[in-house]
Amino acid sequence: MPDLDRSFTGTRIADFGGLRTNADPHDIKPGESVVQKNCGGSTRGVLKTRYGVKSASFEDGDDAAEYAALVCLPINTPLGDRIIYQRESGAIVFGTNPA
Amino acid sequence: MTTELITDFKADSTASFARTPAGEVFIANGLNRPRKWDGFSASAVAVGLDAPTTAPTVSEGSSGGSELGTYFLAYRFGDAYGNYSNLSPVTEVTTSATGKKFNWSSVPIASGTDSSSRIAKRQLFRTLVDDAEVFHLVTEINDNTTTSYSTDTLTDDDLSNNAELPVLNDDDSLNANRFGVPPFNKAVVVWNQDRLFYLGDVDYSQGTVSVTSGSGSVTGTGTQFIKEFVGKWIWIEGDSRGREIVSFSSTTGITVTPVASGDLTDAAFVIKTAPAERNVIYFSEVEEPESVPQSQNQFLIQENGEYQDDIVGGFSDTGTLIVGMRNHLYQFSYQRQPHLDGAAQLIARRGMLNNRCHAMADGTHFLLDRLGPYALSGGQVRDIGEPVRNLFRSLDDDYLNRCFISVNQQEKTVRFHVRFTGDTKLNRALQYNYELDRWQENVYPWGIGAACEMDVSGVRSSFMLTDKSLLRIESMEDSVDLVDTPVIATVTNKAPGGIFAASGTFNGLTMIGAPIVFLTGESAGETVVIEQILGSTLAYTEGAVPSGVVVGDLFAIGGIAWQWKSGILDFPRDNQIQGERSIELVFKPHDTNRNTIAIRHYLNHKTSPETADMDYVGGDEACSQTAGKADGIVNIYKNRDSNYETVGFARKTFSGKHAHYGVSDRWVTAELRGAAVGDPVEIYEVTVAGAK
Numbered sequence: 001m002p003d004l005d006r007s008f009t010g011t012r013i014a015d016f017g018g019l020r021t022n023a024d025p026h027d028i029k030p031g032e033s034v035v036q037k038n039c040g041g042s043t044r045g046v047l048k049t050r051y052g053v054k055s056a057s058f059e060d061g062d063d064a065a066e067y068a069a070l071v072c073l074p075i076n077t078p079l080g081d082r083i084i085y086q087r088e089s090g091a092i093v094f095g096t097n098p099a
Numbered sequence: 100m101t102t103e104l105i106t107d108f109k110a111d112s113t114a115s116f117a118r119t120p121a122g123e124v125f126i127a128n129g130l131n132r133p134r135k136w137d138g139f140s141a142s143a144v145a146v147g148l149d150a151p152t153t154a155p156t157v158s159e160g161s162s163g164g165s166e167l168g169t170y171f172l173a174y175r176f177g178d179a180y181g182n183y184s185n186l187s188p189v190t191e192v193t194t195s196a197t198g199k200k201f202n203w204s205s206v207p208i209a210s211g212t213d214s215s216s217r218i219a220k221r222q223l224f225r226t227l228v229d230d231a232e233v234f235h236l237v238t239e240i241n242d243n244t245t246t247s248y249s250t251d252t253l254t255d256d257d258l259s260n261n262a263e264l265p266v267l268n269d270d271d272s273l274n275a276n277r278f279g280v281p282p283f284n285k286a287v288v289v290w291n292q293d294r295l296f297y298l299g300d301v302d303y304s305q306g307t308v309s310v311t312s313g314s315g316s317v318t319g320t321g322t323q324f325i326k327e328f329v330g331k332w333i334w335i336e337g338d339s340r341g342r343e344i345v346s347f348s349s350t351t352g353i354t355v356t357p358v359a360s361g362d363l364t365d366a367a368f369v370i371k372t373a374p375a376e377r378n379v380i381y382f383s384e385v386e387e388p389e390s391v392p393q394s395q396n397q398f399l400i401q402e403n404g405e406y407q408d409d410i411v412g413g414f415s416d417t418g419t420l421i422v423g424m425r426n427h428l429y430q431f432s433y434q435r436q437p438h439l440d441g442a443a444q445l446i447a448r449r450g451m452l453n454n455r456c457h458a459m460a461d462g463t464h465f466l467l468d469r470l471g472p473y474a475l476s477g478g479q480v481r482d483i484g485e486p487v488r489n490l491f492r493s494l495d496d497d498y499l500n501r502c503f504i505s506v507n508q509q510e511k512t513v514r515f516h517v518r519f520t521g522d523t524k525l526n527r528a529l530q531y532n533y534e535l536d537r538w539q540e541n542v543y544p545w546g547i548g549a550a551c552e553m554d555v556s557g558v559r560s561s562f563m564l565t566d567k568s569l570l571r572i573e574s575m576e577d578s579v580d581l582v583d584t585p586v587i588a589t590v591t592n593k594a595p596g597g598i599f600a601a602s603g604t605f606n607g608l609t610m611i612g613a614p615i616v617f618l619t620g621e622s623a624g625e626t627v628v629i630e631q632i633l634g635s636t637l638a639y640t641e642g643a644v645p646s647g648v649v650v651g652d653l654f655a656i657g658g659i660a661w662q663w664k665s666g667i668l669d670f671p672r673d674n675q676i677q678g679e680r681s682i683e684l685v686f687k688p689h690d691t692n693r694n695t696i697a698i699r700h701y702l703n704h705k706t707s708p709e710t711a712d713m714d715y716v717g718g719d720e721a722c723s724q725t726a727g728k729a730d731g732i733v734n735i736y737k738n739r740d741s742n743y744e745t746v747g748f749a750r751k752t753f754s755g756k757h758a759h760y761g762v763s764d765r766w767v768t769a770e771l772r773g774a775a776v777g778d779p780v781e782i783y784e785v786t787v788a789g790a791k
Contacts, residue, residue, distance in 0.1 A: 019529075022488045032665075040532065047781070051572060052657070055609070070113045071549050075124060077122065084104070097555070
């Protein structure tokens with residue numbers, strides 16, 4: 001009887017290659033994923049949860065419910081920063097100095 | 100504070116914006132007249148100055164400097180910023196002798212037009228005697244009230260020293276009348292090579308209409324007709340042909356030609372640009388974005404592809420105009436005059452879902468069409484979306500017009516904001532890291548309508564506008580949504596549409612809109628959004644609390660649910676070298692005791708994870724399991740084990756064997772999941788022992 005091979009058998013994932021759903025899951029590279037939700041990262045070798053988002057507002061306060069938007073454009077003017085956007089109603093609005 | 104610039108734009112069409120080097124923002128939606136905003140004012144103004152429609156009344160007077168002969172006289176409107184209209188109709192005066200003056204007894208003011216409020220002056224022009232080719236400025240009336248001018252006594256010599264306004268340029272192109280009002284029916288504006296381009300048509304189909312045989316009147320129900328529809332065409336379901344709209348009377352009344360050939364009641368309809376107009380692109384004069392002589396400054400994108408296509412967007416690429424159709428991309432280049440020396444070249448059989456499905460980052464354009472995302476650089480298309488292309492087959496066709504792209508250049512990422520079939524809101528962003536060429540999926544608790552990146556006080560920042568609020572994407576090391584400090588609490592009771600927790604948990608209105616992520620129990624990983632808070636103990640949520648939530652479950656306010664699942668790994672075929680089976684993690688320990696990681700494994704392509712046979716309380720290897728449960732819970736608190744202060748290690752073991760002869764386990768899939776609550780979860784390495 002031959003000696004048992006006790007060497008390590010397994011898959012070591014040191015890098016996370018990102019989401020790959022358009023392939024046979026048997027064939028994707030180690031580290032690639034079939035589900036990757038809210039995690040990834042900008043550094044090779046690290047799987048990291050996404051950054052959070054913080055509530056912001058325009059200068060002098062505002063009504064948060066007015067924000068639902070179709071499109072927006074940021075512009076910097078000599079008098080400050082603006083975001084111009086279109087509400088769901090179609091109206092075009094701008095807010096000042098978002099922070 | 101927000102300020103409404105335009106209130107009458109239709110919701111049926113998404114606007115586009117174009118910035119000019121002068122700092123103005125041009126806004127078009129393809130239905131209403133385009134507007135421009137100076138970046139400061141509390142309102143936007145109609146683009147283009149409507150020309151006078153009435154010729155001046157001018158007569159010969161005594162004691163002037165005229166020659167004997169025929170003079171041509173006209174005037175035009177101007178605003179306070181050097182923008183002008185086309186000339187009025189011309190008045191011809193033939194003098195009876197030399198030495199006469201010109202008595203401008205009627206110079207009509209601007210009134211009753213979209214642009215009349217902009218008019219700050221009128222300029223009076225006169226030609227030299229018997230010359231119909233060049234006008235010269237007589238004088239400016241610096242108001243919009245004075246209606247006469249009686250001191251036009253200039254000799255031709257004096258007049259020739261004044262500013263001249265040739266009717267035509269040397270190449271016979273329009274000059275004096277180059278100030279045409281831009282088209283109303285183009286929804287996309289693009290600034291390119293010192294000109295503003297107007298392109299892309301939109302349809303209108305809100306409500307129903309009724310017509311009577313032999314009548315040109317169209318009566319709408321639930322419609323919001325506007326005067327800008329005149330000149331467009333209406334196609335009514337059940338009608339035999341399209342009909343041109345010739346007049347507007349109200350939001351429910353228009354007139355068409357030819358008259359209706361049959362009765363139709365409450366029929367669906369669509370108003371579209373005239374067929375020959377749909378892929379016509381207009382452009383402004385150089386450095387005059389409001390000056391569009393439409394009869395001259397236009398060209399057509401000839402669509403010779405395999406099927407009809409329409410322009411939906413456009414953008415500038417180092418001096419060339421890229422025209423985006425749904426399934427094609429054209430590059431339009433020119434030297435001096437786009438309509439004379441320009442040429443369009445098909446560069447890709449890829450297109451755009453809409454004008455917002457384009458963004459640029461680090462010199463590369465990123466686009467999204469029905470086939471998925473792709474990149475355009477140096478005129479070459481790169482199919483970056485291949486790894487996730489199948490996901491884009493799930494796009495909800497009803498929301499293609501709402502998909503958009505945003506960039507975060509600090510993170511080197513592009514987000515493709517999409518809504519899949521079955522989603523309840525547009526809260527999904529497939530995120531591409533263009534530096535690493537990698538994809539991930541972000542799912543936000545809120546519907547995201549728009550996003551942008553800008554420098555705020557010199558600091559690059561990313562913003563998202565949701566159905567709840569303005570959000571700023573943090574660039575700090577922080578994985579928590581919306582709340583400053585995440586809160587972990589226990590469900591003490593369920594209410595219809597809400598949950599109870601201990602007193603003080605919901606401590607204030609700032610948490611409205613914040614996500615709640617369930618950390619334990621059957622609904623672990625599911626997210627709801629706080630809609631209303633009553634006192635400090637009850638929070639109502641958008642939609643129902645997940646049915647699996649029970650009293651005693653933990654939840655985190657502000658937590659971010661995350662998940663990673665590997666591909667399928669094979670168990671070795673030789674029994675003798677299988678060794679142990681486990682999933683090992685190397686991770687970054689946290690200073691706080693808020694985060695855990697759940698390890699799961701799936702055997703043989705099953706959709707349900709394997710569960711533990713017995714309880715196991717994690718020791719040094721940190722992974723605890725409960726009999727009958729799938730999760731191996733990893734405690735990543737730094738103080739858990741002094742051996743793992745800077746790098747943590749955990750292992751979940753599992754059983755199974757691949758017997759070469761007989762039915763046995765052959766494949767395994769590893770899954771990691773949890774909720775980030777505060778510090779981001781960072782995993783350095785995953786090892787699946789016993790499988791490869």
